[in-house]
Amino acid sequence: MAELATKKPNLVIEQEEKVLSPWREGWQRFKKNKGALVGMVTILIFILIAVFAPLLAPYGVNDQSLANRNLPPSASHWFGTDDFGRDILSRIFFGARISLWVGFVSVLGSIIVGSLFGIIAGYYGRWIDGIISRIFDIMLAFPSILLAIAIVAVLGPSLQNALIAIAIINIPNFGRLIRSKVLSVKQEEYIMAAKAIGMKDSRILISHVLPNCITPIIIQGTMAIATAIIDAAALGFLGLGAQPPTPEWGKMLADSRQYIVQAPWTVIFPGVAIMLTVLGFNLLGDGLRDALDPKMRD
Amino acid sequence: MLNYIIRRTFMLIPVLIGMTLVVFFIIRAIPGDPAQIILGQQATKESIAQLTKDLGLDQPWYVQYFDYIKSLITGDLGESLRSHMSIADEIWPYLAATLELTIVAMLIAIVIGVNAGIISAWFQNSWFDYTAMVIALVGISIPVFWLGLMEQWFFSLNLGWLPSTGRDNVRDPVEAITHLYLIDTLLAGRFDQFMEVIRHLILPSIALATIPTAIIARITRSSMLEVMGADYIRTARSKGVKMFWVVYKHGLKNSIIPILTIIGLQTGLLLGGAILTETIFGWPGIGRYIYDAISFRDYPVIQSGILVVATIFILINFMIDLVYAAIDPRIKYN
Amino acid sequence: MSTPLLQVEGLKKSFPITSGGLLRKNVGENLAVDGISFHVNEGETLGIVGESGCGKSTTGKMLLRLIEATDGKVLFKNQDLLTLPPEEMRKMRRYIQMIFQDPYASLNPRHSIERILEEPLVVHGIGNAAERRKKVQEMLEVVGLSPYHAKRYPHQFSGGQRQRIGIARALMTNPKLIIADEPVSALDVSIQSQILNLLKDLQKEFGLTFIFISHNLGVVRHISDRVGVMYKGKLVELAPSEVIYQKAMHPYTQQLLSSVPIPDPEFYHGDKRQAVTFGKLPSEFIIDESWKTVGAKRPDLVEVEPGHYIACYLK
Numbered sequence: 001m002a003e004l005a006t007k008k009p010n011l012v013i014e015q016e017e018k019v020l021s022p023w024r025e026g027w028q029r030f031k032k033n034k035g036a037l038v039g040m041v042t043i044l045i046f047i048l049i050a051v052f053a054p055l056l057a058p059y060g061v062n063d064q065s066l067a068n069r070n071l072p073p074s075a076s077h078w079f080g081t082d083d084f085g086r087d088i089l090s091r092i093f094f095g096a097r098i099s100l101w102v103g104f105v106s107v108l109g110s111i112i113v114g115s116l117f118g119i120i121a122g123y124y125g126r127w128i129d130g131i132i133s134r135i136f137d138i139m140l141a142f143p144s145i146l147l148a149i150a151i152v153a154v155l156g157p158s159l160q161n162a163l164i165a166i167a168i169i170n171i172p173n174f175g176r177l178i179r180s181k182v183l184s185v186k187q188e189e190y191i192m193a194a195k196a197i198g199m200k201d202s203r204i205l206i207s208h209v210l211p212n213c214i215t216p217i218i219i220q221g222t223m224a225i226a227t228a229i230i231d232a233a234a235l236g237f238l239g240l241g242a243q244p245p246t247p248e249w250g251k252m253l254a255d256s257r258q259y260i261v262q263a264p265w266t267v268i269f270p271g272v273a274i275m276l277t278v279l280g281f282n283l284l285g286d287g288l289r290d291a292l293d294p295k296m297r298d
Numbered sequence: 299m300l301n302y303i304i305r306r307t308f309m310l311i312p313v314l315i316g317m318t319l320v321v322f323f324i325i326r327a328i329p330g331d332p333a334q335i336i337l338g339q340q341a342t343k344e345s346i347a348q349l350t351k352d353l354g355l356d357q358p359w360y361v362q363y364f365d366y367i368k369s370l371i372t373g374d375l376g377e378s379l380r381s382h383m384s385i386a387d388e389i390w391p392y393l394a395a396t397l398e399l400t401i402v403a404m405l406i407a408i409v410i411g412v413n414a415g416i417i418s419a420w421f422q423n424s425w426f427d428y429t430a431m432v433i434a435l436v437g438i439s440i441p442v443f444w445l446g447l448m449e450q451w452f453f454s455l456n457l458g459w460l461p462s463t464g465r466d467n468v469r470d471p472v473e474a475i476t477h478l479y480l481i482d483t484l485l486a487g488r489f490d491q492f493m494e495v496i497r498h499l500i501l502p503s504i505a506l507a508t509i510p511t512a513i514i515a516r517i518t519r520s521s522m523l524e525v526m527g528a529d530y531i532r533t534a535r536s537k538g539v540k541m542f543w544v545v546y547k548h549g550l551k552n553s554i555i556p557i558l559t560i561i562g563l564q565t566g567l568l569l570g571g572a573i574l575t576e577t578i579f580g581w582p583g584i585g586r587y588i589y590d591a592i593s594f595r596d597y598p599v600i601q602s603g604i605l606v607v608a609t610i611f612i613l614i615n616f617m618i619d620l621v622y623a624a625i626d627p628r629i630k631y632n
Numbered sequence: 633m634s635t636p637l638l639q640v641e642g643l644k645k646s647f648p649i650t651s652g653g654l655l656r657k658n659v660g661e662n663l664a665v666d667g668i669s670f671h672v673n674e675g676e677t678l679g680i681v682g683e684s685g686c687g688k689s690t691t692g693k694m695l696l697r698l699i700e701a702t703d704g705k706v707l708f709k710n711q712d713l714l715t716l717p718p719e720e721m722r723k724m725r726r727y728i729q730m731i732f733q734d735p736y737a738s739l740n741p742r743h744s745i746e747r748i749l750e751e752p753l754v755v756h757g758i759g760n761a762a763e764r765r766k767k768v769q770e771m772l773e774v775v776g777l778s779p780y781h782a783k784r785y786p787h788q789f790s791g792g793q794r795q796r797i798g799i800a801r802a803l804m805t806n807p808k809l810i811i812a813d814e815p816v817s818a819l820d821v822s823i824q825s826q827i828l829n830l831l832k833d834l835q836k837e838f839g840l841t842f843i844f845i846s847h848n849l850g851v852v853r854h855i856s857d858r859v860g861v862m863y864k865g866k867l868v869e870l871a872p873s874e875v876i877y878q879k880a881m882h883p884y885t886q887q888l889l890s891s892v893p894i895p896d897p898e899f900y901h902g903d904k905r906q907a908v909t910f911g912k913l914p915s916e917f918i919i920d921e922s923w924k925t926v927g928a929k930r931p932d933l934v935e936v937e938p939g940h941y942i943a944c945y946l947k
Contacts, residue, residue: 188737188740189732189734189737189738190737190738190739190740192693192698192732192738193730193732193738193739193798193801194740194751195698196696196698196725196729196730197725197729197751197752197755197801197805198722198723198724198725198726198752198755198756199722199751199755200722200755203755207751208740211742212742
């Protein structure tokens with residue numbers, strides 16, 4: 001039998017090199033980005049605050065004390081008190097729960113629904129794609145805040161409905177993102193190779209197409225949580241989100257607005273809380289994008 | 299080119315129709331019987347029934363929708379349930395107020411954003427770059443309404459440098475012609491009023507401009523960096539002198555497309571997001587108009603208001619698409 | 633004579649051309665493959681050769697139904713593949729595999745080599761996890777790589793090595809027929825010969841049947857038993873390899889052969905040796921100009937001497 005032409009091929013790679021999956025490499029890059037790390041730490045801090053709020057908060061979230069209204073920051077009330085004598089620090093801690101909850105859940109919902117439609121539109125194409133894309137276009141034709149306000153107006157003002165509204169307005173963003181990723185992956189030759197092997201469409205979707213979509217979802221998702229938190233606060237500010245006495249940060253701003261001259265701290269601190277949380281997510285999102293994108297860009 | 303315009307216009311139509319459908323259904327879905335609300339608690343069953351009939355609210359939905367479309371085409375936006383005036387007549391001053399604010403904000407955003415982006419890219423990794431990008435990052439993280447509140451508190455209520463609400467001095471109101479006060483005051487030759495209008499514009503437009511400025515700066519920077527890495531720029535750069543302006547011009551030309559995209563998107567967001575700024579600064583704009591209508595269940599206003607804003611948004615993006623095609627011929631043939 | 637492993641009859645593919653305008657009407661069609669017929673015997677290598685755009689790649693893909701044919705029959709083991717329901721066709725893919733041209737694009741960059749090679753086994757339910765792993769390691773060695781390469785990722789390999797992986801993948805299910813679509817075109821010349829020799833050795837060892845598609849005459853000659861020459865969607869000549877290279881009768885084949893450069897520095901210095909020899913079409917047949925135009929009525933293959941087919945007319 002003829003000798004196989006190359007039993008010991010010209011090895012470009014040495015013997016036991018450390019296996020670097022594309023994911024691991026991304027993580028290495030991420031670790032180097034200081035901003036991203038700061039963002040991640042910030043978010044973790046807020047998550048911890050949210051989870052352990054009952055233990056960390058010096059006062060109850062609804063503990064009123066009409067004798068102590070609008071007190072400036074002091075030793076006993078680090079962030080001062082609001083118009084009902086409630087401790088602002090504690091309320092901010094509990095507010096973290098609400099904001100993070102709304103942020104994560106609404107974005108998760110958007111991702112699931114949006115991705116589903118995006119995959120169907122991208123993979124099966126033609127008229128289904130036409131319809132789904134048109135629907136996305138229509139949804140995106142409305143400035144998102146207005147649409148959210150309209151949806152909450154229909155459903156009734158509550159935190160729950162604000163969450164739903166925010167989830168809905170983000171659906172087309174993820175839908176389009178996934179659709180374009182699916183479209184570009186569809187062209188790749190390894191998809192044709194997978195078909196040639198005899199893979200079922202559903203398997204191809206799960207095994208080849210989806211993993212390519214994960215990266216943009218993670219990046220976009222992180223940024224979306226940031227805007228979701230702001231949107232939730234905006235709705236709260238307009239009175240369309242959380243209802244009293246819920247300590248939602250946006251609502252706190254609306255409530256304290258009239259005392260802004262006498263008690264500016266009642267307005268400053270909730271706003272700073274929103275800003276820091278959102279900043280954390282933006283930093284994280286930026287870092288993720290820098291770490292994962294160039295390497296994973298196929 | 300004409301072919302492209304026609305094609306894009308055609309693609310617009312289903313979206314516009316879809317929009318009217320969405321708006322129509324959302325309004326119908328808002329709980330509460332409009333006739334009841336208009337007439338108040340004391341209304342009798344008969345008067346409610348009568349009003350329902352008058353308003354055509356007892357017709358099946360497709361008939362109502364059809365009537366709605368018919369009136370839209372003739373330019374009739376309906377009648378406000380509160381003011382009983384034709385919305386088409388009533389809406390312009392509100393729209394103008396928002397437009398003025400939005401345009402000023404976008405101008406600020408473009409001028410500062412683009413230049414900051416270019417300078418940051420040129421002096422990549424310098425202290426300017428670093429500071430600018432940090433500010434930009436913070437900028438996109440600040441909630442607009444909070445920024446507005448802080449501005450209001452600091453510059454107006456605290457320091458008293460700038461007015462806190464409204465478009466003009468209530469004791470010396472501007473005579474509206476176009477309802478764009480910057481223009482109206484100049485037309486009337488009242489330079490002092492012009493300055494007053496500007497003073498009122500400063501705080502809200504800066505608040506509104508923050509996010510777009512930040513985004514534009516970031517996009518411009520990354521776009522410029524891409525261009526600057528290009529071989530032809532490196533060659534030119536190695537030749538030296540007056541390079542900055544050459545790169546400025548060329549970089550700008552190549553970055554135009556992503557920048558335009560952002561401008562289109564942001565303008566739309568500003569139109570909608572103006573509602574928050576308007577609430578804080580007591581700005582009589584369309585955001586307020588719609589929001590107040592929601593509280594009062596003034597359905598025709600809600601409907602037409604959202605429709606008008608969304609239509610403007612679509613038109614802006616449409617025009618930007620056309621500008622793309624004009625600049626980059628490749629886009630036409632896609 | 634035993635039945636051929638693959639019998640193709642009248643295979644056609646036309647792509648509709650849409651008028652760019654508003655409504656995208658069909659204004660015509662692009663006849664990429666205009667009715668070709670050939671057969672492949674078990675254990676042989678059929679080369680299909682032609683310039684870019686002649687339809688050879690499309691033909692290869694149609695055999696596997698990666699592109700759906702517009703007309704014709706593809707008989708494999710006496711079953712017409714084109715009429716099989718999707719599920720049946722999927723199962724049939726176990727026996728017909730493909731090697732792709734671009735070693736960089738045909739492997740999913742996110743999957744490890746092990747996963748890429750296991751996939752065909754998993755899809756067809758062959759073997760359990762341990763057996764699959766074993767087979768992967770065996771196959772890696774067969775194509776000249778090492779078992780420890782299994783845990784690596786495509787971007788860590790060179791073009792030639794990736795193509796070996798692609799070949800290994802095609803072999804995993806023990807197919808009977810392999811369609812190689814320009815498998816060496818994207819590789820360096822020195823690597824090309826390594827891969828070609830590998831293919832020849834594998835053919836002998838596993839009793840494989842190849843359809844080898846390429847635009848490179850030299851490469852095809854090296855590896856094929858029989859060669860079919862395509863021009864603009866139709867086969868113009870089909871004959872055993874050496875017959876084509878020494879007794880080509882169709883004007884197009886002759887043109888193609890004349891353009892192959894001779895790697896002999898001495899040749900042009902007045903050497904009277906004829907570099908390429910052509911055959912002469914027997915007098916009872918005639919070839920007109922119709923083979924040059926698409927859409928015109930073009931002749932089908934006719935056997936002008938045993939085993940030698942030319943697209944021509946009986947006078």
